[in-house]
Amino acid sequence: MKNTEYLRFIDKEVLSENWGRLTRYRLEYRRRDGSWQELSRESYDHGNAVTCLLFDPETKCVLLTRQFRLPVHLNGKDPFLIESPAGLLEGAHPEDRMRAELIEETGYEVSELEHLFDVHMSPGSVTECLSFYSGTYHLNNKVGDGGGVEHEGEDIEVMHVPLQKALGMIRTGEICDAKTILLLQNLALRDYASHDG
Template identity: 45%
Template sequence: MSLNINVIKDKILSENWFVLRNMTYELTRSDGSVVRHKREVYDRGNGATIMLYNRRKQSVVLVRQFRVATWVNGNEDGMLIETCAGLLDNDEPEVCVRKEAIEETGFEVGEVRKLFELYMSPGGVTELIHFFIAEYSDAQRANDGGGVDDEEIDVLELPFSQALEMVANGEIRDGKAVILLQYLQTSGLMTRDI
């Protein structure tokens, strides 16, 4: 299916932290009909996320931090359990996840494996997230983690089975974490002999 897109208006509403645009555009469909849309698009750059797992201990490392958008949307304390993640900020995705892993979790990971790239909210957000996994060991702990100066991040090393239960009961509601936990479960990585 091929669409012809004609931008009528592209106005920047805010460049406070990221770029919020108001766009009016016309789509010419394959049948020749033209449809006009007016949308706001939030350009926050692309990001990367990583799930640290340990097959021997049957554990994963997640982080918990305050996320204002979840609080605004009814998450009572605003705290969210999620995977270690960050914006690329001109870094390559693998460089980003290595940097974020040490800053947020305290683990200096070895080999990382890229799984896929996904849009998490394509109706209005431009961000493409690169998903990675890496095995970790206690010997790779370089510091306590917890984030950089303006962050307050709790590091959670959880049994894999408990993390899956937390998805089922709604304690883990971060899409990145759910996707990567389910990947570990369906791939058999956490059930193979060591």
Template identity: 50%
Template sequence: MSIKDRVRMRRETLLSDNWYVLRKYEFDYLRRDGSWQPQVREAYDRGNGATILLYQPERRTVVLVRQFRLPVWLNGHDDLLIEAPAGLLDDADPAERIRAEVAEETGFRVDTVRKVFEAYMSPGSVTEKLHFFVAEYDPGARAGHGGGVEEEGEDIELLELPFEQAVAMMASGEINDAKTIMLLQYAQLHLFR
């Protein structure tokens, strides 16, 4: 049985279409015991995205960024967030979009990116699926200064770190962004053994 056979949508209400789209859904869900249970949920739709870990195997370095994130600050994190470069797809091909994001955020130009997996980051409330990539970077191949797109409110600082330092920052909690942790753990298993 398909999941679409287990969901009967009763009502969909638009709650907000400001930054992205927030909707309230009232539906019945067919439980495993055969009974239909009424449920109400809200889902935030911001589109799908992509993220990448830039790494340099000979120098054993990675490129991360640091920037202000309002939701994180509202939840008590009184610092800038350290994370892997990322951005929304805006209906573009994930590999094409992440190459553009890397240039915008870090100034590095990477031609070859390798997709390593996809993941839903907050499936209880957000529809977004992230496409995860890795790519080697050339420290001498910065095509721009990075920093993000000022018109979009971005003020991004570039961090080029020894891989072992990034792992230690993850272990200490200084790096606490889920997508970045996932990429650093991938790197521990597959890139920097």
């Protein structure tokens, strides 16, 4: 823990360390008026991650997945979330990790990926920074069945969804995953810009 001109750490306590680490921090934060305020905050760290949206220019489809998500179930929502493929970095370079995740989850191998941006998805409580990529795929890029890794509890359905339908699924709530919405809207905006002259 490093003190700075706006932050002084008092204490920390690891509350849980299983898949990730949940830590409670006591700290002093320097407010904009120069006064110091003592705060207690919890932060969850399970590492950084990467996600990617692949688009097939021939079929105009995007490659998505559907899988069970316990936290969504606990929130009383449909837990079978439609998402862009993603995975934890676990020390790997984001692009390398994404290529491996694409094969594991979807069965597709691609040669070119473009880095788009890096986003903090839940900065109030989670340390994760997510790297976003895009790329092109074709049906003949399939090298395996996908579906994820069974011993990790993954049971992933692979979906080829027309881009315009996927955008409509955001409006209906069928797609409600933040990373996927960002990638779909980015693709739609880039497509719009390319046709706007």
